[in-house]
Amino acid sequence: MDGANGIRAILIDIDDTLLDFDKCAAFSIRRAEDATGVRLPPDAFSVFKRINRQLWDRLQAGEYDLAYLRTIRWNTMFAAMGVTADGLDFEYHFERALEMSAEPVTGATELLQALAGRFPVYAASNAPSGQQEERLRLAGMDRFFADVFVSGDLGFSKPDPRFFEAVLAMLPYPPETLLMIGDSVSADVAGAKPFGIRTLLFDPHSASKGDEADATVRALCEIPAVLGLRD
Ligand SMILES: [Mg+2]
Incomplete structure (x- = not known):
């Protein structure tokens, strides 16, 4: 992946990406x-x-x-x-x-801090309406988000194209300027890719082939370097 070139905003999954x-x-x-x-x-x-x-x-x-x-x-x-x-x-x-459960994945808060200093960050999560905002608040992460998009509100779950269509309709950014970060090849990567959204797979157990997303990392702390961000 060519650093953060052209990326204007971040979409990020919640479960097993930010919260364990x-x-x-x-x-x-x-x-x-x-x-x-x-x-x-x-x-x-x-x-x-x-x-x-x-x-x-x-x-x-x-x-x-x-x-x-x-x-x-x-x-x-x-x-x-x-x-x-x-x-x-x-x-x-x-x-x-x-x-009421909010157990962060190692490095999640530091990652959000690094991302939010540079981009608007939007959560993109399969979950019931209302629940994720509260969990992010309990984890002290809510302050990093410009908005939280969940399937329970949108009516469609990732990777249904209608989930991403609804998110794109609410954002002022062309898809190719967005980066989707998540731990699921089937939901996050396969869902975002057909729209031209760039993809970064968090694969802590090396369960993927490694070529599904534009970039793949084993630990969240690798992501700022992949994006060429300095702190
Ligand atoms: Mg997930």
Whole structure:
């Protein structure tokens, strides 16, 4: 990638790019257990991760929307865990806790500081309406954002082209002057690329082939150098 040449604004994903979703989810599961009295088996978190990933993959493939995912998520989990309980009630408490969970990814605050000193920064996230603003505030990150775009408000989830169309319609920048930063090849990179938006993949586990995005980094602290920013 040719530094920050021509880039005028940043779009950035939230979960697993700025906030550590695993830590936030583990916290929220414990809170939901406390609130509902449901006791989950010892391997509950690995089951949660596997099934949540499968449910989000199907959502991103356009099979259903976020409201539907929320209605089936914990009943699907409970069926896989052999737990008999009310999944909708557990989902309610899980989401209330998730709204209050804000565990930063290493280097996220420093990255936002570096980016926001140079560009307007916009969050672009698949999440229910309202939740992400509060989590960014709790993480002390809200002050870095010019605006927060979430699928729950826009009606479409990344990588649906309509998510990016809606974001582009609200911004005064041509797509080729935007850089999308995120951890998902399928949602962030594949969603933004067809519009000519430049892409930077955060791939901490080296799970990608390395050539999907215009640039790929293992750690957030590498990004200012990739963009040629000095502090
Ligand atoms: Mg993400």
